[in-house]
Amino acid sequence: MQRIKHHITRIASSTERRVWMTALVAALVAYFLFELTGEVLEGETRAFDEGVLLMLRDTTDLGMPVGPAWLTKMMVDITALGGVTVLTLLVTLVVVYLALRRKFRTAIFVTASILGGWGLSSAMKIGIARPRPEVVQHLVEVTDMSFPSGHAMLSAITYLTLGAMLSRIEEQPALRYFFPIVAVLLTLLIGLSRIYLGVHYPTDVVGGWAAGMVWACGSWFAARWLLGR
DSSP, X not given: OHHHHHHHHHHHHHHHHHHHHHHHHHHHHHHHHHHHHHHHHHTTTHHHHXXXXXXXXXXXXXXXXXXXXXXXHHHHHHHHTTSHHHHHHHHHHHHHHHHHTTOHHHHHHHHHHHHHHHHXXXXXXXXXOOOOXXXXXXXXXXXXXXXXXXXXXXXXXXXXXXXXXXXXXXXXXGGGGHHHHHHHHHHHHHHHHHHHTTSSOHHHHHHHHHHHHHHHHHHXXXXXXXXXX
């Protein structure tokens, strides 16, 4: 009995540390996002942003990205993973999977959380209204505003939220880390592809990552409160 109590105490202590660490990270990232947004609105990041985009283009032809042709094609394919069509399909499949496992509350929570994050992304774009980069040619078609990167933010919101939710229902401890790791990797690759394709400034992508991470952390806290541990 004493051993069981000690084990429960260790688990509770570990969970409490994880909660406080997540809260600290979310607060720091939120502060960073606030500062970055101010710098972007004041134009303080333009030199850095344009310098990075120019580094990724042939100096004799700004419409030609550095690297082999297959790299450009790969980046186009990767960036599609952060598009609304792919993300909608992915979320729908995950929600159906959760429903089939009779995790109805989790399915509803995932849907509401991700739709709310997507709404926030659109509101931020409209409110900040930063134009797209014009220093280099866009390698894919874009129409809306630039900051924060919708692909970076939506992929962070979607993949990180799904990764966290799926890890919650995974019973094998080793596999609980698989979903978050895959989510982070996909989010990073999608954001980098937007810079390479010339449709976003680096700070757009960093801002999207930050906003998405804060939202995902908030969703994690809400899930603990609404769905239990």
